[in-house]
Amino acid sequence: MALRINDLVPDFNADTDQGPIDFHNWIGSGWAILFSHPKDFTPVCTTEFGAVAQLADEWAKRGAKVIGVSVDGVEAHKKWKTDIEGVCRTKADFPIIADEGLVVSKAFDMLPAEAYLPDGRTAADTATVRSVFIIGPDKKLKLSMTYPMSVGRNFAEVLRALDALQLTYNVPLATPANWLAGQDVIVALTLNDEQAREKYGSFDAKLPYLRTIPAPK
Numbered sequence: 710m711a712l713r714i715n716d717l718v719p720d721f722n723a724d725t726d727q728g729p730i731d732f733h734n735w736i737g738s739g740w741a742i743l744f745s746h747p748k749d750f751t752p753v754c755t756t757e758f759g760a761v762a763q764l765a766d767e768w769a770k771r772g773a774k775v776i777g778v779s780v781d782g783v784e785a786h787k788k789w790k791t792d793i794e795g796v797c798r799t800k801a802d803f804p805i806i807a808d809e810g811l812v813v814s815k816a817f818d819m820l821p822a823e824a825y826l827p828d829g830r831t832a833a834d835t836a837t838v839r840s841v842f843i844i845g846p847d848k849k850l851k852l853s854m855t856y857p858m859s860v861g862r863n864f865a866e867v868l869r870a871l872d873a874l875q876l877t878y879n880v881p882l883a884t885p886a887n888w889l890a891g892q893d894v895i896v897a898l899t900l901n902d903e904q905a906r907e908k909y910g911s912f913d914a915k916l917p918y919l920r921t922i923p924a925p926k
Contacts, residue, residue, distance in 0.1 A: 711818045715849050719816035724805035726786040742772040743842040748832040749781040749789040759797025760864045767910050777805040815840050896920040
């Protein structure tokens with residue numbers, strides 16, 4: 710069955726280029742982002758991993774850990790990181806999981822159960838392994854995105870989504886289309902008008918069911 714929003718994400722033990730991890734323990738009590746790709750030394754993913762590295766300070770500000778996953782091995786990851794760092798001109802300090810047995814890829818429903826790695830494979834053999842998973846402090850899936858091989862992921866959007874998730878986590882708020890950090894937010898319909906005023910003060914009722922307030926600090 711596909712992994713759905715608010716499902717507890719799979720726990721697993723795995724090797725990474727920074728040593729072995731237990732995934733739930735690695736996440737700890739904060740937010741985590743798992744992002745995947747089909748093969749090391751591929752062009753689009755080199756630029757993507759570089760983009761993740763360049764956002765290191767932004768992930769840290771939000772208390773979010775990032776971790777990559779690939780179906781290649783640890784030594785390939787280490788060699789590939791020199792290419793990534795050369796392209797993005799910064800250190801890629803996040804770990805990359807070596808998912809050579811496809812355990813993680815299948816647990817997160819990125820590949821069919823019968824998938825295997827043929828000899829001399831190319832990235833096309835594991836093409837569906839191009840996903841992003843944002844995981845909350847409760848170890849539950851909060852957001853997922855999957856991309857085709859030809860479209861590079863926009864990690865500014867991942868960052869924006871993380872901001873929205875953290876702002877609305879366990880509170881009756883939502884964010885409108887194209888929301889950016891600092892802009893007005895929507896009061897959830899779980900609160901009636903009286904409850905909304907009691908909790909947030911005045912609000913702007915654009916429609917009876919669309920009430921906005923300044924984003925809480």
